Amino acid sequence: MPKGNGEVLNTVRLEFLSLPENVGLARVAVAALAAQADITLSELEEIKVAVSEAVANAIIHGYGGEPRGWVRVTVNRLQDGLEIIVEDDGKGIPDIAQAMQPAYSTDPERMGLGFAFMQSFMDELEVTSEEGRGTRVVMRKKLNPSVTTA
Amino acid sequence: MQVFFSQEGSALIARVKGEVDLSTADRLRQELESSLEHARAHILCLDLEGVSFMDSSGLGVILGRYRRISQTGGKVVICRPQPQIRRLLDLAGLSKIMDIVEEEPQEYLRKAGKE
Numbered sequence: 707m708p709k710g711n712g713e714v715l716n717t718v719r720l721e722f723l724s725l726p727e728n729v730g731l732a733r734v735a736v737a738a739l740a741a742q743a744d745i746t747l748s749e750l751e752e753i754k755v756a757v758s759e760a761v762a763n764a765i766i767h768g769y770g771g772e773p774r775g776w777v778r779v780t781v782n783r784l785q786d787g788l789e790i791i792v793e794d795d796g797k798g799i800p801d802i803a804q805a806m807q808p809a810y811s812t813d814p815e816r817m818g819l820g821f822a823f824m825q826s827f828m829d830e831l832e833v834t835s836e837e838g839r840g841t842r843v844v845m846r847k848k849l850n851p852s853v854t855t856a
Numbered sequence: 857m858q859v860f861f862s863q864e865g866s867a868l869i870a871r872v873k874g875e876v877d878l879s880t881a882d883r884l885r886q887e888l889e890s891s892l893e894h895a896r897a898h899i900l901c902l903d904l905e906g907v908s909f910m911d912s913s914g915l916g917v918i919l920g921r922y923r924r925i926s927q928t929g930g931k932v933v934i935c936r937p938q939p940q941i942r943r944l945l946d947l948a949g950l951s952k953i954m955d956i957v958e959e960e961p962q963e964y965l966r967k968a969g970k971e
């Protein structure tokens with residue numbers, strides 16, 4: 707059950723193979739659920755970037771680009787915001803604090819900005835990981851409370 | 857994602873359209889590399905007006921081209937990014953090392969030529 711405040715109004719769960727084309731799919735699905743809330747266009751753009759970063763990380767780093775791993779995305783639309791969970795069963799992160807530092811990357815071709823974007827565009831970011839078992843990224847963003855029309 | 861190339865003197869203009877993320881960044885990199893090689897350009901104008909989405913995978917491609925082209929004294933100019941992409945360029949620090957302009961590429965090059 708989601709840890710954020712407020713009642714869960716809707717939940718969407720997606721599970722897909724670690725293929726690059728699924729980054730766009732996850733982004734569109736999360737954006738569609740987010741759009742059910744009272745949300746600005748710029749908040750929607752921020753959520754799309756955060757989802758892309760977390761899912762891309764699972765595919766490239768978690769599974770090393772191999773297309774045979776599962777990535778799970780759970781989105782909880784809460785009374786007062788959105789909670790997005792991205793999980794992989796990949797190789798894990800040995801040092802989370804180091805990995806989350808802006809400009810840190812284990813790939814010389816990359817800028818090391820993914821976590822920095824998740825951090826700036828969402829209100830909360832929690833990363834848990836176990837080497838050889840996988841990584842779980844939980845992101846929350848406060849949105850205007852939904853008015854429930856009875 | 858699509859890229860349309862044209863050449864204007866020593867400048868290579870690349871008009872990018874669509875979404876740049878993990879699924880399209882490699883292709884963008886390859887297309888830019890082969891056109892740069894072919895055109896022997898000193899200036900790369902990346903017209904981002906038609907880009908509706910970009911994430912760190914796309915920014916990595918831009919930085920990579922910047923590094924390569926500045927080794928030979930050239931430069932990268934980014935034209936007309938959408939506001940949300942402009943914000944990413946700022947956060948990534950790319951606006952400190954590259955010109956980001958609101959003109960379309962030809963207009964920018966015309967003005968730059970007069971100076």
Ligand SMILES: Nc1ncnc2c1ncn2[C@@H]1O[C@H](COP(=O)(O)OP(=O)(O)OP(=O)(O)O)[C@@H](O)[C@H]1O
Nearest residue numbers: 763764767768805811812816817818819820821912
């Ligand atoms: N799901 C994951 N599994 C294993 N390692 C990860 C995962 N996510 C991130 N990492 C590690 O954390 C580092 C930092 O991630 P971050 O997204 O900030 O940068 P990046 O992916 O390397 O570059 P960019 O996001 O700019 O393309 C990665 O280089 C990688 O080593």
Ligand SMILES: [Mg+2]
Nearest residue numbers: 759763820821
């Ligand atoms: Mg990343």
